[in-house]
Amino acid sequence: MTGSARGRTGASRYGGRVPLVAAAVCPHPPLLVPEVAGAAAGELDDLRAACDAALARLLAARPEQILLIGGGPRTARFNAADEGSLRGYGVDRHVRLWKVNCAGGVRLPLSLTVGAWLINRTGTELPRFAESVAADATATECAALGADLARRAERRTALLVLGDGSACRGEKAPGYDDPRARPYDEGVARALATVDADALLGLDEAASAELRVAGRAPWQVLAGAVRATGGAWRGELHHDSAPYGVAYLVATWEPA
Secondary structure (H helix, E strand, C coil): CCEEEEEECCCCCCCCCCCEEEEEEECCCHHHCHHHHHHHHHHHHHHHHHHHHHHHHHHHCCCCEEEEEEEECCCEEECCCCEEECHHHCCCCEEECCCCCCCCCECCCHHHHHHHHHHHHHCCCCCEEEEEEECCCCHHHHHHHHHHHHHHCCCCEEEEEECCCCCCCCCCCCCCCCCCHHHHHHHHHHHHHHCCHHHHHCCCHHHHHHCCCCCHHHHHHHHHHHHHHCCEEEEEEEEEECCCCCCEEEEEEEEC
């Protein structure tokens, strides 16, 4: 499923400086990594290709650095040499965020581990950094974090935002079947396609938790960052599926 639209996020507070040049939204199921998926790797070929295409668009905006944003147990900033582990998913593999010539720790949550894997897959040598946002952060906190990230960006920055939709799309879904799940995901898909920051910031925290949505807080950080940057933005939805009862959405946002 694809589509594109334009939205306006408000007047820029930074005059002529536009620190954010693009954003991509991708899900973070560990099965995206073929070694984890094993014989089932082909089942997510379309999703993997959509993520690759979104990152190609991200890099085409000529950023000078990439900032990964994903959900985690707490809000935290990570070092460029930090890494994540896929050992809990059956593969003894560490994924480095960026630098390999300095000390780091195995600290990245799953969202940022998969995000780092996606970025590393492109072969880019751009600097990359990462921040997690607590899964229970309020919309106000998420918007404030996004605005702070935009304010801190002094170089051309692209955002890679990691987050899954609901996990309640059918009886075999991790959260079983919930009739609210499909309308919730459809609303998020529309917001991503039309750069509707208000809709993302209006996502209900309690309902999102009940539907086991991993992307609510990161999407709201994105909304806060783009709103703070200001100006007109255009969005495109590249992928929308729920193959295992979990919604996977891929989108890109760019200044119009």
